[in-house]
Amino acid sequence: MRWEHPQRGLLGPDVFIPIAEETALILPLSHWVLHTECKEATRWPEDVMISVNWSSTKLQHWHANR
Numbered sequence: 001m002r003w004e005h006p007q008r009g010l011l012g013p014d015v016f017i018p019i020a021e022e023t024a025l026i027l028p029l030s031h032w033v034l035h036t037e038c039k040e041a042t043r044w045p046e047d048v049m050i051s052v053n054w055s056s057t058k059l060q061h062w063h064a065n066r
Contacts, residue, residue, distance in 0.1 A: 001033060013053075021057050030058040 003011045020026040034052055041050045054062075 026057050
């Protein structure tokens with residue numbers, strides 16, 4: 001995942017994920033990513049697998065709300 005910043009150009013997750021975690025935006029961002037990836041994967045061949053990295057914040061939130 002990358003973020004196209006208007007002044008700084010293409011930013012990798014090493015730049016924007018820590019900011020998302022600090023500002024609590026990681027939860028809605030993670031939800032959007034997982035939803036989007038799963039939706040896209042429904043159009044892929046059955047033998048293609050998907051891998052999504054989750055932040056520790058997202059995992060803790062998920063575990064707490066199970």
